[in-house]
Amino acid sequence: MEHNDPLARLRVAAAARDAAGLRRAARPRTPDHDGLIDLASNDYLGLSRDPRLIAAAVRATERWGTGSTGSRLVTGTTGVHAELEERLAAFAAAPRALVFSSGYLANLAAVATLGAGGLVVSDAGNHASIIDACRLSRSRVVVTPRKDASAVAKVLADREEEHALVVTDAVFSVDGDLAPVAEMHAAARAHGALLVVDEAHSLGVVGDGGRGAVHDAGLAGAPDVVRTVTLSKSLGSQGGAVLGAPEVVETLIDTGRPFIFDTALAPAAAAAALAAIDIVGGHPDLPRQARDNASALARMAGDRGLATADPAAAVVPVVLGPPDAAVRAAAMLAELGVRAGCFRPPSVPSGRSCLRLTARANLSSDDLVVIGRALTAVAEMKVNV
Template identity: 40%
Template sequence: MEQALAPALAQRSEDHLYRHRRVLATAPGRRVTDAGGRCFTAFCSNDYLGLAKHPKVVAAFKRAAERYGVGSGASHLVSGHGREHRALEDELADFTGRARALLFCSGYMANLGTVKALVGKGDAVFEDRLNHASLLDAGLSSGARFQRFRHLDSSDLQRRLLATEARRRLIAVDGVFSMDGDIAPLPELVTLAQQHGAWLLVDDAHGFGCLGPSGGGVAEHFALAEPALPILIGTLGKAFGTAGAFVAGSEALIETLIQQARTYIYTTALPPALAAATRASLQVLRAEPWRRQWLAALIQRFRRGASTLGLSLADSATPIQPVILGDSQRTLQLAAYLEARGFLVGAIRPPTVPAGSARLRITLSAAHTEADVDGLLAALADAGGYRP
């Protein structure tokens, strides 16, 4: 096995594509310390609203852990479904304006379980080319005919819909694309879905909490109710600051998933304490709109500064602000330079992004200050030959 695996690892390293894990010694947040004692300002977290260590969220987790313990003991369908899970599902349904919601252990499991429960042999799945890996894997493994249309290209999708004779047709897209930060053209996709008798699924992992007047994500941003957007998926480990995921939709959708989604049926439920913490997070998210407002102001501040520096940014009004460099080695070099200046950013390279589009994935949070953003911009300005 070693002889078979080692050459591929060596080649990955030579191509500047090797992935490394960083060990942190502190909680996630604006400032982090690694295991070696070095302190950084982090611009690589998905904790967009700064809720991961909010006192009310942490306190709710502690109280529930004292009462329920730290595990759930079984799957939801055996004995792992408790009061906190049920209450959170009800509150998420209300938050999204859907009839019901269903908890999953991760966004990956929610996407995989949902797609495979809804379509199979004889059906067709249409996905944006830049969808998250979990949606792509779900479509590929569903047994349905899997087609990828050009990024944000409704015309390409329409052409493919016109050519299909599939029994069921599922359109699946990210709400906010995780590596580019741009938003799917949902009104156009709703129209196409209705014209062609397709179901529309949106994974709004990076929109929930950040977009919409009350943080309801892309569905609220575009004012799309359940009939227009019947399958809405969100994760809890980003703007909510906890972990897990949910699917929101009609009574028939949720009951179908309970009966048929294997990633729901055959896995241990989230700990009740985590559900309780997420309930507290949702309360804070709703009660403190200033977090979204401050985040939006920081995004604009960063984009103005980056434009002044001549940096190549994606068309994104979300917390995800990729600086496109193209070359993987240069991306690693610039990330290392910023690290030496005290800033952590994500160096994203193929195959996570298409070849030739390596980038710094800079993510902003409501926990950041103006000084943090200005400091990062100053470091980027001083980066010299590392920048394009």
């Protein structure tokens, strides 16, 4: 057999994706989202363009330069990184914090390092970064049904491995519902397992002052709970972090490959996240505003026959079924002044393609009127298909 064209299979696969409505493209946007109301980004508190964050990033750039210049263990740790870790831990009532250059890497480090050589029990609804981390752990991985603490307990009870780790999103990134954190922790603790909770979509939105789902469940200081967070959503910046006991942080520093071998977060991003923590800490109403606006979006969708549950945080899904229906709906919203996320397989299961509407604390009443008209058009389109 001749092997003359190593790219032929890629063209065939691309054609198949095209036929299935699964082609993607990275399209540059303008600074004002092309004049559209933004319901697509993860800027839940509307801080990404806040002048205070921008000023903090500029000052850090002028002092430290544009890049961190190296990995955290060589030249990449600055005073800004150290202060961010201290303040982030204090905000979330965590013993320690360790900053990474992305939330994705924080998950890879936490799960792959802490779960290595044992059993990892992962919720079926978990984010892709957790799935990849499970694979990298080289451990036995068992996927349990969404939010099923009893299934987790059974897997842990039946295990032969000496140590185990349970991992779940706090708020699931597409459906927007809240994991039963307290029940998951009870199952993990009863069987001597460590619980890792990804708070990417809950920090800054869920609980008292936006301190997250683990804090809201009364588990912020629990030594057997590890939290991963992102700085790129509610905090309007870039990067991620792991929050946990000193033993957890020290293990990641000593052995966590995504920490040891990655170039550190740029000082500008660390400084912007620091400014965001100050703002959220001083304005505890911001998380409630984001949740209230999410509830308003859900009510509007439900009133128009686009059924969706009351959201736990800022994510509101509108399930449309096939990929082409979601693509058409997203295009229709854009024509009517609204930018929404369009999620298709593999981001969601087959038959669950959807619009993902993400609320922001700074949505105005005028914004909600425009969004309501756009959702009416989507509902009419769905009925007429």
